[in-house]
Amino acid sequence: MLLIDCPFCGTRPELEFHCGGEAHIRRPERPGDLDDEEWAAFLFYRSNTKGLQAELWHHSHGCQRWFNALRNTVTDDIEVTYRMGQARPDPAEVTTQPGSVDGTAGDVVWVMADAGGERP
Numbered sequence: 001m002l003l004i005d006c007p008f009c010g011t012r013p014e015l016e017f018h019c020g021g022e023a024h025i026r027r028p029e030r031p032g033d034l035d036d037e038e039w040a041a042f043l044f045y046r047s048n049t050k051g052l053q054a055e056l057w058h059h060s061h062g063c064q065r066w067f068n069a070l071r072n073t074v075t076d077d078i079e080v081t082y083r084m085g086q087a088r089p090d091p092a093e094v095t096t097q098p099g100s101v102d103g104t105a106g107d108v109v110w111v112m113a114d115a116g117g118e119r120p
Ligand SMILES: [Zn+2]
Pocket: 006, 007, 008, 009, 010, 059, 062, 063, 064, 065
């Protein structure tokens, strides 16, 4: 069973979570100014990345909070989870620091998915 590290609760089985799709998609500031093609692109077009992809996850059977995760779409491994509002961690740091308890990227503190210890 896949284990997911909720940034608020710690490691829990995947059955407690739901994926909300790709993360870091901004709603247009003035949606009324968009034409149909631009609006459709916002609503439906996603990157569908092969490799590390930032996704929204909801701990629906736990703390009920949303957070982001970098999931490898090839292996289905969740490399790192981080709170909403934090910048996406640098994938190079995620892949070059396996097993780190936590790290920093600018003013962002994130937690490795397979690490224990304190939460930011
Ligand atoms: Zn949680």
